[in-house]
Amino acid sequence: MSDQRVVRPTPISGFPEWSPQVRAVEQRWLDHIRAGFESFGFASVETPSVENLDVLMAKGETSQEVYTLHRLQADAKDDSDARLGLHFDLTVPFARYVAQHFNELAFPFKRYQMQRVWRGERPQEGRFREFTQCDIDVINVDSVPLHFDAELPRIVHRVLSGLDLPAWTLNVNNRKVLQGFYEGLGIKDPIAVIRAVDKLHKIGDDGVRRILLADGLTGEQADACLALARVRGTGSGVAERVRGLGVSSELLDEGLEELSFVLEDLADLPEGSVVADLSIARGLDYYTGTVYEASFDDDPGYGSICAGGRYDDLAGQFIRRRLPGVGISIGLTRIFAKLVAEGRIEEGRACPTDVMVVVPGAERRREALRTGELLRGRGFNTEVFHSTAKVGKQIQYAAKKGIPFVWFPPFGEDGGHEVKDMGSGEQGPADPATWTPVSPESTE
């Protein structure tokens, strides 16, 4: 063995991997989020990890780097895989899914999707190149009721409140407000302004103003754009403040009505959970109305932990139907990895075993197996020790793995079953058919 070449494995930058103790918590989070999504009637969809490149690129320019697949042993003549790329989000695959299966789906189609996505980021930036997103989206034929724009933040609020996260805020805006406001100012290329304002939190007022002036805006127009971006609040005051800036257009009115509907519909949520922030633009993305972006209050620079919005013609790229949608994505790995790195996750157990059954000797193994079956049938995760080592070594193993109970089947014909609580050290007689732990929380 010693003369054998060893390939020393090293972590691959951007591809997170957890210990069993951390993975147990991640799985609990995923289960919690899934149950939350289903409690609002969203159906599960999973799509392949890859899409054809023309699907991934259907909206033209994208800010996301795509990984393409190549067969290692492909011969030159066969380029059948060359058109496949790993998906960089779950919204484009979902829009494609709805278009492709249009005739089999009942609309409005409400789905959740929890999968890994990949982005070919440069490794040195310390960004994730593989991460899990948890998305909910609604796509409907012709139009999506505005109620959904309000329901999605409600669901996210409900779901994330059940996890032990540091304080966070879900910011909401509406692209129509931005575009309508810029049009009302007489600006020719509102999209260019949206892109500039999207950089506000990175480059500040002065930086954005410089870009806007370079783009040909007057100082007055640039100042008005920055004044709009400073509007932040809840309730009907938001629309009033925007109108107070003295700009008007039909599209602006439409956007303010939509934004106000969402804010009013969510007024019953705790103060400050959902806040209008007119600087939120969602840059290069495909959104056309409501946009969402959530971040941690104590670390807004970390970036968005949830994002989404309304896209009015994404699925329409794939079918001659109008299939608008609205959706929001929880950046599970972004959130989770930060808390892990900061030591804010209370780690789970090293293994899910509730009870370890001791094997007193080779000749009593069958009986130990039967005891294990019995306890397992009663809902306890139970492992039977894997050899006939000395009893002391068996108990040591249970201690090392953090197993809360050790079970002793009868050692002789006359003896009885006993169980040891590894936490308290107490040991006493117990019947495998009726036993329940005194401290049930230890088998959670």
Place this chain on the structure above:
Amino acid sequence: MSDQRVVRPTPISGFPEWSPQVRAVEQRWLDHIRAGFESFGFASVETPSVENLDVLMAKGETSQEVYTLHRLQADAKDDSDARLGLHFDLTVPFARYVAQHFNELAFPFKRYQMQRVWRGERPQEGRFREFTQCDIDVINVDSVPLHFDAELPRIVHRVLSGLDLPAWTLNVNNRKVLQGFYEGLGIKDPIAVIRAVDKLHKIGDDGVRRILLADGLTGEQADACLALARVRGTGSGVAERVRGLGVSSELLDEGLEELSFVLEDLADLPEGSVVADLSIARGLDYYTGTVYEASFDDDPGYGSICAGGRYDDLAGQFIRRRLPGVGISIGLTRIFAKLVAEGRIEEGRACPTDVMVVVPGAERRREALRTGELLRGRGFNTEVFHSTAKVGKQIQYAAKKGIPFVWFPPFGEDGGHEVKDMGSGEQGPADPATWTPVSPESTE
């Protein structure tokens, strides 16, 4: 819209995708398998979808085609991703995981891992290029107790018996029996014989005999190899029949002892669930002792639905420690896709909603939302209708989605709550704080 270019999406061969109704069943299967694995004390591990190519290739020759990743917009100078490949199974990544995290793990380390894997198969063969595997493995320092070789088929039997599958058999063999037998016959290259015998079910006795003779075996040697491959059965009779063939070697004795231990340990399982089949070899794979392979009784040609075995030096490729392991993998997608294609899956509901709350009018939406919250808090998946359409249209939507109950909040100040059972058509008064469905199975 009509002048817009449409990218017609087409299914990508080898990348399965399910309807929500089928996906609901797949998720139920995954939950069932996970609970089964945990009930035996196995801990969850997930690894990145990619490994460095030298890890994937650590065992040299592999029968699996690997997909490598490339950034679409990579510049020529940056080949940092060129060494990444999607994993083709979960055993190699797990062996790498154990070596890499050696100091943080408690041994014997028992893990389950349920993830997608990728193989760059030629699409025209109709094979899966992306599919989900559900693996359990044990890796230990220096040696793995033989008890685990018996426990793994027991777990698979327990888990798959809970799914409604057509009859299947788990075949077990031991590479040491094969190798020891061939050595006892004086054959120089037992691995070549293992590869030839592995083709038995495809090319038959004559085909294998032809290869063996071409490889330089005598007719007598070839006949003995074929006689061994015909041995099949349970209990102690298996070893007796092999010994009856008149060949002996130390390795053969060792293999027969191991195989007999596994068969005897599993003697309490229903007759025929685990059967020794001495033709099973697992071809090019990395196994060194026990090997497993399960297939459907009525369609053995479909190939293996579970496979695995004991690998004595896989993790040792990555660390200067002896870290043998034993594992078995359930080919979830292989099994599931076949049953879907044959119409043997009873589809789930189109959505998980138990109760849809009617919105009698815009002014009563807040009350409908409160009713929804109340029912959701009591464990019912509840959606509140998404607009203020006519009540008839709202009920139609519930019927179309297969939602079992429709809830009517009070229409006026004096009215009360009512609920309609969409199955029976019955409607009557109900209190959202105490209501439970008469037929609880409809909200499963």
